[in-house]
Amino acid sequence: MPLDPVEQTRQIKAASDIVAVVGAYLSLKPAGPTFKALCPFHNDSRPSLDIDPRRQRYRCWSCSAHGDVFTFVQHMEKVGFKEARNLLAAKAGISLDEVTTPQDQARSRLLDVVRWAEQKYQECLLESPAAESARRYLGARKLSGKTVRDFGLGFAPLEGDWLTHLATAEGVPLELLQEVGLVAPRAEGRGFYDRFRDRVMFPIRDVQRRPIGFGGRILPESPLLPRAPKYYNSAETPLFSKSDVLYGLDHARQAAANAGYLALVEGYTDVMMAHQCGVPQVVAAMGTALNARHVRQVCRYVHKVVLVYDADKAGQIASDKGLEQFLPYNEIEVAIATLPPGLDPCDLLVSPGGVEIFTRALATAVDALDFSLDRLFAENPNPSVEATRRIVDKILSRIALAPMARSTAFQVKVELTVTRLAHRLGLRQETVWARLGELRKEQQEQERKQAARNAANESGYDPDEPAEEPRGEPTQKPRAGQAATMERQLVELLLAEPTLVSSAAKVVDIEQISHTGLRRILKEMYALDSAGQVADVDAVRECLRDRPDLADVALRLQDVGQFMQDREEWLGRIVKGFARLQLDDEQRAMKEQLATAGDGDAAMDLLRRMQKAGRPAKV
Ligand SMILES: [Zn+2]
Numbered sequence: 001m002p003l004d005p006v007e008q009t010r011q012i013k014a015a016s017d018i019v020a021v022v023g024a025y026l027s028l029k030p031a032g033p034t035f036k037a038l039c040p041f042h043n044d045s046r047p048s049l050d051i052d053p054r055r056q057r058y059r060c061w062s063c064s065a066h067g068d069v070f071t072f073v074q075h076m077e078k079v080g081f082k083e084a085r086n087l088l089a090a091k092a093g094i095s096l097d098e099v100t101t102p103q104d105q106a107r108s109r110l111l112d113v114v115r116w117a118e119q120k121y122q123e124c125l126l127e128s129p130a131a132e133s134a135r136r137y138l139g140a141r142k143l144s145g146k147t148v149r150d151f152g153l154g155f156a157p158l159e160g161d162w163l164t165h166l167a168t169a170e171g172v173p174l175e176l177l178q179e180v181g182l183v184a185p186r187a188e189g190r191g192f193y194d195r196f197r198d199r200v201m202f203p204i205r206d207v208q209r210r211p212i213g214f215g216g217r218i219l220p221e222s223p224l225l226p227r228a229p230k231y232y233n234s235a236e237t238p239l240f241s242k243s244d245v246l247y248g249l250d251h252a253r254q255a256a257a258n259a260g261y262l263a264l265v266e267g268y269t270d271v272m273m274a275h276q277c278g279v280p281q282v283v284a285a286m287g288t289a290l291n292a293r294h295v296r297q298v299c300r301y302v303h304k305v306v307l308v309y310d311a312d313k314a315g316q317i318a319s320d321k322g323l324e325q326f327l328p329y330n331e332i333e334v335a336i337a338t339l340p341p342g343l344d345p346c347d348l349l350v351s352p353g354g355v356e357i358f359t360r361a362l363a364t365a366v367d368a369l370d371f372s373l374d375r376l377f378a379e380n381p382n383p384s385v386e387a388t389r390r391i392v393d394k395i396l397s398r399i400a401l402a403p404m405a406r407s408t409a410f411q412v413k414v415e416l417t418v419t420r421l422a423h424r425l426g427l428r429q430e431t432v433w434a435r436l437g438e439l440r441k442e443q444q445e446q447e448r449k450q451a452a453r454n455a456a457n458e459s460g461y462d463p464d465e466p467a468e469e470p471r472g473e474p475t476q477k478p479r480a481g482q483a484a485t486m487e488r489q490l491v492e493l494l495l496a497e498p499t500l501v502s503s504a505a506k507v508v509d510i511e512q513i514s515h516t517g518l519r520r521i522l523k524e525m526y527a528l529d530s531a532g533q534v535a536d537v538d539a540v541r542e543c544l545r546d547r548p549d550l551a552d553v554a555l556r557l558q559d560v561g562q563f564m565q566d567r568e569e570w571l572g573r574i575v576k577g578f579a580r581l582q583l584d585d586e587q588r589a590m591k592e593q594l595a596t597a598g599d600g601d602a603a604m605d606l607l608r609r610m611q612k613a614g615r616p617a618k619v
Contacts, residue, residue: 006539008096009070012085013538015092016069018056022049025076040300041065041075057559067555070541074548076300077207081541081548103545110239111210113176114203118211120166121154121201131155133219134200141269142350147276150251152203156196156216158224163194180213181235196232198222202247202268204233204240204286209250213240215268215286233286244293246283247271253301255280261304263337263362270308270345277355279362282308282345295332304333306365311341335365369398369417377424388425392435395421400439486577487518488557493570494525495554496561498536500571501529507575512582520547521554 019035022028026037028051039049042063049065051058059066065075073084082104089096125131125148134155138148156163164183167174174192177183183192199216206212214234218225233242246252246264248271256262259281265271266284274282285294298305339348339361348354366374376391383391399414418436422429490508494501505526513519524543528535537558544551564570 006533006542008089008094009085009538009542012089012092012094013056013069015094016088017053018051018058018069018072019053021069021088021091022051022058022072025072039063039065055559055562059559066559067552071552071555078297081545081551107238109176110180110237111212113172114180114211114213114234114239116170116172117163117177117180117182117214118152118154118201118203120163121156121203121214122152123154124157124162125153125155125200128155128157130157133221137200137219141273141346143269143272144276147272150275151248151272152205152211154201154203156194156199156201158198158222160193160197161191163196164192179235180237180239181233182214196234197228198224199232204242204245204247205250206239206245207250207253213237213242213245215247217268242286244297245286246294246297247286248275248283249297251275252281252283256302260302261306261335261362262298262302263306263308265308265345267344267346273346273349274358277349277358279349279355279359299332302332304335306335306337306362307368308337308339308345308361310339310343334368336368336371337361337365367413369395369413372398373417373420383425388427391425392421392427392432393439396432396436396439397443399436400443484515486574486581487513487515489564489570490574490578491518491521491525491554492557492561493564493567493574494522494535494561495537495540495558496564497567498525498529498534500567501525501535504571504575505529508578512578517550517553520544520550521557 019028022035022037026040026049028035028037029047030036031050033052033054035051035053036047037049037051038044038047039060039062041049041060042065044060044062048062049058049060057066057068058072067075069088070081070084073079073087074081077084077087079087086096125134138153143153163177164174166172167177167183174183178185178192182195184195185192196214196216199218199222202215202217203211204213204215216232216234218228218230218232222228234240236242247268252262252271252275261281263274263279263282264285265274265282268284271282271284274280339345340357343351345358349358373395376394380387380391395417399417402410414436418429418432421427422432490504490513494504510519510523510526513522521540521544524540525535528539528543533539537554540554541551544554
């Protein structure tokens with residue numbers, strides 16, 4: 001008989017030591033009974049991540065990232081609980097019986113349909129006479145058959161119902177194809193049409209190389225060209241968000257780790273051609289500006305990124321936002337590689353001697369700060385007072401973005417930059433340092449405010465949406481102070497000691513918990529317990545698949561609960577507290593009624609009930 005999922009989760013957890021799991025990603029230093037590492041979840045400058053083998057937990061003392069083996073893998077791999085569980089199971093050599101939730105099923109249906117379409121487009125490109133012009137186009141771009149196959153390229157023919165027909169014939173639901181953005185319903189309301197026509201299809205894959213979406217490039221001689229965009233992406237789905245994806249990362253990540261950097265270019269074909277020419281550490285953003293999510297992905301694999309631009313475009317990046325994205329990240333170095341003007345990497349690579357020029361450009365990429373400085377000086381050979389001020393602030397504010405305690409190499413770079421600025425602009429170095437100090441202070445003040453906001457969110461345990469409040473009931477105000485503390489302590493305690501859940505369920509009613517998040521967790525625990533299962537954090541997590549945020553909270557609560565001694569006594573105190581609170585609530589309600597009760601009889605009746613409720617009424 002297959003194990004139930006919770007049992008499997010426990011088994012995987014038991015087989016996955018936190019030190020080994022975290023150690024596979026980060027370098028750990030022993031520190032007494034625990035281990036320390038640079039925290040990958042914030043700009044860490046001294047090791048603030050604590051890995052505790054006794055409790056099988058990690059915690060960052062700076063950004064409060066915390067959790068167990070599952071959450072760690074979830075955050076590192078940017079995957080859900082299910083995938084993290086699968087990854088850890090595979091590592092531990094545990095084979096899983098497929099257990100799926102509705103969300104997993106929806107996700108895997110989307111994955112299946114994207115994979116199906118990828119295959120169809122690919123077959124079409126490789127075999128169909130209709131794809132002749134596409135094959136010619138790729139040939140003209142000098143992409144080899146191997147590269148085309150490696151990247152899974154395909155072709156969507158010109159007729160408007162090619163994919164729709166295939167899907168119907170093979171029983172693939174058109175609604176799913178619509179969901180991933182490959183077909184759309186006809187305006188007349190009957191049937192569907194293909195959204196991609198006469199386009200070379202570039203499958204976009206996640207780092208596990210599963211296709212999650214497509215980019216389509218229209219053929220240069222296409223009759224549709226005048227009224228269709230050159231590039232086009234499939235829909236944003238739970239699988240695919242174009243602002244998250246770096247095209248080619250599945251191919252590049254290993255090579256990047258070896259090369260020590262990842263190069264960023266602009267186009268799909270640039271990525272493929274670089275790969276074909278033996279420079280595989282190259283990726284492209286999906287036609288969007290670089291953002292923090294890209295940066296976090298890059299930081300996971302390398303400590304250096306090289307932004308590749310042709311000489312014309314390189315001018316623009318003196319003011320490029322993308323560059324600034326990288327600066328606040330600890331230990332990531334940004335450099336700019338400049339290619340000859342007018343050539344994109346693909347053109348350059350196929351030209352004679354191009355591979356050498358390209359690899360030399362990567363190898364001699366200029367540090368981004370130096371690059372900006374050179375540009376600014378070139379643009380302002382004799383700067384006015386105002387221009388001087390602007391140049392100084394532009395450069396220094398970038399430096400100020402970087403955490404103070406970055407590597408010594410970075411400190412050296414800062415010193416050199418300050419010296420250069422002062423020398424070139426005829427300023428005293430002290431003046432430049434002073435200005436840098438001011439800008440850093442401003443930056444730190446901003447970061448401090450942000451941290452305070454984060455901390456406020458953290459301590460409130462408040463991932464609740466108001467929508468979760470039971471409908472039709474007046475919204476209860478979260479109880480203040482003591483009550484909120486008790487609710488939290490109860491859940492902390494029970495998560496640490498699931499054997500006490502039965503006793504708690506007898507005396508603390510779920511409706512007494514006013515915090516909707518805590519109530520949901522407790523409700524799941526009661527339900528598990530009454531079904532005769534162990535209501536521990538792993539079981540609760542299974543029940544909270546729809547609320548990964550709450551699953552995180554549960555872990556944190558259990559973590560705190562583990563420090564509670566004499567748990568039965570604790571429970572007794574909490575239960576008494578709840579009883580007292582309930583009494584207070586009842587009395588308050590009666591007092592309010594009394595205050596508004598019009599006639600004497602009703603008032604007397606209420607008074608009697610209040611006295612009966614246990615305490616002399618103080619009216
Ligand atoms: Zn941290």
